[in-house]
Amino acid sequence: MNSINDYNCTDRSKICCSHTEPGKAILKCATGGAGPLPLITLGSLTAPIPIVSVTVDTAKLCNPAVRLIFTSQINIPVAVAVTLNFTIIKSCDGGAPQQIGGTYTYSLAVGVIESVSFDFQLCDFGCCERCCTYTVQLAPTTLTAGIGVTITNATITALAVDGLSE
Secondary structure (H helix, E strand, O other): OOOHHHOOHHHHHHHHHOOOOOOOEEEEEEEEEEEEEOOEOOOOOOOOEEEEEEEEEOOOOOOOEEEEEEEEEEEEOOOEEEEEEEEEEEEEOOOOOEEEEEEEEEEEEEOOOEEEEEEEEEEEOOOOOOEEEEEEEEOOOOEEEOOOEEEEEEEEEEEEEOOOOO
């Protein structure tokens, strides 16, 4: 007997949708943060810095759509220029991580202590995966002209909904 992983997305939809209840939803949340960040110049950050991750198992959903919402508080010390580039990495069912969506950039040059909120959201429509971890991270293209920048109250919310349109 073949497993679900032996089928393409269309075949998996036929198999999994025959035994699921339409209209199901899964809500998962996680919190995290990073910092204080060191002085980061172009090319000095060789690996991304993870901020927060959430795992969602959509095995009981048919053609799931996952809405991801990231919110955070960025705290900036005196006289700092900051460009923070955030990306979302998706890793499913033990497979290789891959970036989804674009790069979300926060940029500001300040002369006083500043604390600002920053958020973004996107939808992921991966039909073949079942258990996926989504990680928001600072990309290596991030720059801080000063030390002490922190990212606090970082929250990622994943709302997975059944995509069955019948």
